[in-house]
Amino acid sequence: MTAVALSHLSKRFGNHLAVRDLNLEIESGEMVAFLGPSGCGKTTTLRMITGLIQPTSGDVLFDGESVVGIPTERRGAVMVFQKHLLFPTMNVAQNVGFGLKMAGVDKAETARRVTEMLELVELPDLESRKAHELSGGQQQRVALARALVVRPQVLLLDEPLANLDANLRITMRQLIRSIQHEMGITAIFVTHDQEEAVMLADRVALMFDGVVQQVGEPDTFYRRPSTTRVAQFFRNSNFLHGVRSGNVVSTPVGDIEVDPVQVADGSGDVILSVRPEEVKPVLAGSDAANTVPATVESVIYMGTHTQVVAKIGNSVWNVQTAAAFNPREGEEVLFELPKEHVWIVKDDSNSQPDAVKAS
Amino acid sequence: MARTTELTDLAERESLRSRLKIPLMLAPAVGIVVLLFGGGILVGLGQSLGYFPAIGLNEFTFEYYGSVLTDSNFLRSLWLTFRIAATATVLSSVLAVGFALVLRQKFAGSRLATFLFQIPLPVPHLVAASGIILLVTQSGLTARLAYALGIIDVPGDFPAMVFDEAGIAIILTFLWKEVPFVGLVVLAVLQSVGPQYEEQARTLGANGRQRFFNVLLPLIMPGIMSTSIIIFAFTFANYEIPLLLGTRFPSTLPVVAYRLYQDPDLALRPEAMAISIVLAIVALLLLIAYRRLARYAVR
Amino acid sequence: MTVDTKEPAGPAAESQEYVDVTERPTVTAKWVRRLAVASIAVAVGLPMLSLVVWSFAFRWNFPNLLPSEWGTQAWAYVADDSSRVVEGLWNSTKVAVLVTLLAIIVGLPASRALGQHEFKGKSAVEWVLMMPIIVPALVATMGIHQIFIRLRLTETLFGVALVHLIPAIPYFVLVMASVFANYGTALEETARTLGANKFRVFRYVTFPAISSGLLVASMFTFLISWGQYVTTLLIGGGTFVTLPLVLFPFLSGANHATAAAISLVFVAPAIIVLVFTSRQLGRESSVMGGFGRI
Numbered sequence: 001m002t003a004v005a006l007s008h009l010s011k012r013f014g015n016h017l018a019v020r021d022l023n024l025e026i027e028s029g030e031m032v033a034f035l036g037p038s039g040c041g042k043t044t045t046l047r048m049i050t051g052l053i054q055p056t057s058g059d060v061l062f063d064g065e066s067v068v069g070i071p072t073e074r075r076g077a078v079m080v081f082q083k084h085l086l087f088p089t090m091n092v093a094q095n096v097g098f099g100l101k102m103a104g105v106d107k108a109e110t111a112r113r114v115t116e117m118l119e120l121v122e123l124p125d126l127e128s129r130k131a132h133e134l135s136g137g138q139q140q141r142v143a144l145a146r147a148l149v150v151r152p153q154v155l156l157l158d159e160p161l162a163n164l165d166a167n168l169r170i171t172m173r174q175l176i177r178s179i180q181h182e183m184g185i186t187a188i189f190v191t192h193d194q195e196e197a198v199m200l201a202d203r204v205a206l207m208f209d210g211v212v213q214q215v216g217e218p219d220t221f222y223r224r225p226s227t228t229r230v231a232q233f234f235r236n237s238n239f240l241h242g243v244r245s246g247n248v249v250s251t252p253v254g255d256i257e258v259d260p261v262q263v264a265d266g267s268g269d270v271i272l273s274v275r276p277e278e279v280k281p282v283l284a285g286s287d288a289a290n291t292v293p294a295t296v297e298s299v300i301y302m303g304t305h306t307q308v309v310a311k312i313g314n315s316v317w318n319v320q321t322a323a324a325f326n327p328r329e330g331e332e333v334l335f336e337l338p339k340e341h342v343w344i345v346k347d348d349s350n351s352q353p354d355a356v357k358a359s
Numbered sequence: 360m361a362r363t364t365e366l367t368d369l370a371e372r373e374s375l376r377s378r379l380k381i382p383l384m385l386a387p388a389v390g391i392v393v394l395l396f397g398g399g400i401l402v403g404l405g406q407s408l409g410y411f412p413a414i415g416l417n418e419f420t421f422e423y424y425g426s427v428l429t430d431s432n433f434l435r436s437l438w439l440t441f442r443i444a445a446t447a448t449v450l451s452s453v454l455a456v457g458f459a460l461v462l463r464q465k466f467a468g469s470r471l472a473t474f475l476f477q478i479p480l481p482v483p484h485l486v487a488a489s490g491i492i493l494l495v496t497q498s499g500l501t502a503r504l505a506y507a508l509g510i511i512d513v514p515g516d517f518p519a520m521v522f523d524e525a526g527i528a529i530i531l532t533f534l535w536k537e538v539p540f541v542g543l544v545v546l547a548v549l550q551s552v553g554p555q556y557e558e559q560a561r562t563l564g565a566n567g568r569q570r571f572f573n574v575l576l577p578l579i580m581p582g583i584m585s586t587s588i589i590i591f592a593f594t595f596a597n598y599e600i601p602l603l604l605g606t607r608f609p610s611t612l613p614v615v616a617y618r619l620y621q622d623p624d625l626a627l628r629p630e631a632m633a634i635s636i637v638l639a640i641v642a643l644l645l646l647i648a649y650r651r652l653a654r655y656a657v658r
Numbered sequence: 659m660t661v662d663t664k665e666p667a668g669p670a671a672e673s674q675e676y677v678d679v680t681e682r683p684t685v686t687a688k689w690v691r692r693l694a695v696a697s698i699a700v701a702v703g704l705p706m707l708s709l710v711v712w713s714f715a716f717r718w719n720f721p722n723l724l725p726s727e728w729g730t731q732a733w734a735y736v737a738d739d740s741s742r743v744v745e746g747l748w749n750s751t752k753v754a755v756l757v758t759l760l761a762i763i764v765g766l767p768a769s770r771a772l773g774q775h776e777f778k779g780k781s782a783v784e785w786v787l788m789m790p791i792i793v794p795a796l797v798a799t800m801g802i803h804q805i806f807i808r809l810r811l812t813e814t815l816f817g818v819a820l821v822h823l824i825p826a827i828p829y830f831v832l833v834m835a836s837v838f839a840n841y842g843t844a845l846e847e848t849a850r851t852l853g854a855n856k857f858r859v860f861r862y863v864t865f866p867a868i869s870s871g872l873l874v875a876s877m878f879t880f881l882i883s884w885g886q887y888v889t890t891l892l893i894g895g896g897t898f899v900t901l902p903l904v905l906f907p908f909l910s911g912a913n914h915a916t917a918a919a920i921s922l923v924f925v926a927p928a929i930i931v932l933v934f935t936s937r938q939l940g941r942e943s944s945v946m947g948g949f950g951r952i
Contacts, residue, residue, distance in 0.1 A: 050562050072561040079562040085555055089577035099563035381777045388768035388827050396790050396824050399801030461694040472695045474936050475702050481928035483885035485902050489909055489921040490705025493712055498720040500708055506721040514720055547946035586949055589791055596794025598888040603909055613796050620800050635797035642794050
């Protein structure tokens with residue numbers, strides 16, 4: 001069942017179009033990540049879902065009903081902000097119980113649910129502490145508890161982990177994921193961190209310049225990037241130009257056979273892409289198919305693997321190989337591009353060249 | 360060996376310097392305030408307790424306090440002073456919060472409105488009184504407008520707001536001056552807090568009224584408390600405005616005290632001092648009580 | 659965020675996302691806003707406007723809404739030596755400048771200590787310094803009057819300036835401590851590590867950072883002295899005359915035109931000050947914020 005639907009959603013600030021024609025349906029109990037560089041419109045989208053800002057055009061629907069005319073406080077879309085925003089004048093219990101108090105839930109019931117929720121976020125017995133007496137991770141967990149206790153229609157998380165240090169972020173990810181599953185809450189979160197999006201979300205919506213570029217399960221962004229920018233955002237900048245006819249693409253370094261399950265159809269000029277970890281070095285004279293000659297430019301030993309930068313035709317490729325592979329700089333090697341990992345991507349590198357800043 | 364001693368000396372001198380640094384920075388300001396303000400109060404306290412060698416009084420006595428505190432006129436003046444100061448303080452705070460809530464929004468003309476709102480801040484109290492007089496006396500501009508609109512026929516029909524026992528013109532003058540003061544402090548607090556807490560409260564289901572009372576008010580309460588303490592202390596002790604715009608009898612306490620102090624009969628001075636000391640103590644007690652109460656209310 | 663610096667709206671305008679210019683307020687909110695702005699305009703404008711009109715009125719009897727005869731006799735009187743307005747203006751200026759300079763000299767180190775350092779007894783020091791704001795100063799002024807008689811400081815410029823310092827120092831320190839606290843010490847420490855000596859740190863780092871706050875605090879201090887009435891009356895003994903002392907008798911009299919003209923002379927510096935500091939008051943929240951932290 002569709003819990004949240006965004007239909008032709010657009011937002012204009014002055015003459016800057018922050019979000020354009022966004023369409024997305026989110027299933028009940030699903031966790032969707034809006035992923036993108038800063039300024040791509042993901043937070044604006046989240047704020048339109050809460051009603052904190054009004055869309056310029058388009059519609060937001062909860063359970064099939066438009067909520068655009070409904071004020072934020074009656075939507076049941078609860079936001080957890082990047083800064084924890086615990087009310088400084090209240091203690092932990094008052095903070096967590098805030099939403100229940102607003103809804104007029106009686107005190108005993110509030111106290112019971114607050115305690116229950118604090119246990120769920122693994123913060124028991126901290127009810128009477130003030131916000132500033134807690135650590136950063138604890139504060140963010142209280143903020144999470146405060147949002148969850150009202151059993152939101154949809155939970156919105158705006159870079160909730162950005163202010164936490166690396167270790168804490170990992171624990172918090174697991175906590176959020178497990179609670180979200182356990183409670184079956186529909187959740188949307190915003191992040192600029194592709195790793196976080198991939199780890200947490202059932203589906204990822206990648207946004208550049210106010211436009212959703214690609215929506216799908218996390219692995220599709222690795223295996224099936226739709227465009228060169230999407231590929232680059234997921235740290236894959238291995239591209240090879242060629243001309244396609246049928247299942248064969250002829251490139252300056254030879255013919256490459258591609259899997260017929262390509263989204264991009266037809267023939268003509270195309271760009272091929274293979275993820276760094278899927279490129280395989282092969283010995284000269286091997287009978288492997290889809291091999292291309294390459295000139296090694298640099299070799300960095302990374303412990304678990306070796307990072308090779310090599311030139312294939314006119315393109316510079318990053319290749320991640322077994323640690324044992326140790327060519328010299330300038331050496332000519334042969335790489336196999338396995339057919340099932342060769343993917344045709346659309347070229348959009350000229351549309352907004354500076355917008356690809358995966359931080 | 361000699362070198363070590365030298366170093367220790369140096370380190371000691373350094374630590375002495377750093378230990379003296381803060382006291383030295385504070386000394387001039389604290390010194391002037393303690394000497395002048397403290398010294399003045401000590402002299403006043405001494406005279407109120409009967410130590411006034413200039414007119415041959417050396418006996419320690421509570422008699423002046425006794426005569427002041429049992430005087431029904433004193434109590435009447437005290438009540439008048441308190442009523443005016445409290446009214447001005449409460450009304451200033453309420454109005455100021457209202458204006459600050461409007462002025463923090465961005466709209467066409469909001470910058471001009473904020474500038475206008477700031478104007479009374481630097482204007483001297485006497486000028487404020489001067490302007491208020493021209494507006495609210497029975498032949499003032501408001502009365503003339505009322506006549507033009509056919510509401511009154513003669514100046515006497517217009518309610519007396521100057522030299523009245525309610526002290527309306529006094530309160531209006533104080534409001535004119537203090538509303539912008541409190542308002543700008545509240546505005547500064549609101550701006551530093553930003554809209555984020557309200558947005559958070561909104562997504563948690565708080566409506567406008569709930570956001571104001573549960574989120575915004577507790578956040579701006581410390582600012583309101585500080586400024587209302589300043590205003591109350593100021594209006595409670597102000598001399599020239601009630602002298603100018605108030606009744607001759609009863610007068611506010613500062614007016615009474617000053618009148619006694621300036622009397623050619625020096626024997627009235629201890630009483631003037633006793634009144635001023637009581638005024639100061641009452642102000643201090645009220646402020647402490649208010650602070651307690653406000654803190655309790657916020658909790 | 660400043661409104662008048664126009665940043666090009668681009669994809670990196672994340673901070674702009676929060677300023678939603680298309681947001682429409684509700685009808686009630688709009689009317690409340692209009693009512694508030696209108697009452698500000700009337701409440702502030704009407705008394706000020708009345709003063710201007712009255713100062714040029716020769717005859718303006720009830721119930722006329724405008725003077726029946728106009729004249730500049732009030733201004734002629736103001737300019738005349740016998741009115742002592744010019745003398746008062748000059749004395750007021752001298753005292754206020756002196757008070758401001760003294761407040762800066764003694765107040766700057768103290769506000770820095772309170773704004774940037776933690777030390778034992780800090781709250782006690784704060785209490786002492788705030789006392790003149792919280793405790794009615796009348797008794798202290800009367801006491802000082804008698805001390806000053808012995809020290810022959812009454813009826814002198816310096817004596818009057820000293821009593822004005824009593825309320826001036828607390829307000830100055832209150833504002834500047836907040837400015838210092840807001841600005842912190844990190845920048846100065848960085849400058850020190852980059853090899854700047856103490857003087858240069860102050861000249862090139864500290865001063866530029868606090869200068870706008872200092873300007874506002876100084877002007878506040880100037881205006882506190884400028885507006886003093888009862889302290890000047892007592893210590894000046896009626897022979898050292900400042901503007902409020904010249905104005906006062908006219909306020910209780912029937913000569914509204916002269917009262918209005920002197921009031922306008924008296925208020926002029928205040929308005930000039932506001933024009934200079936208005937932006938700081940609205941923007942630099944640490945300046946007004948200082949009053950919120952007693």
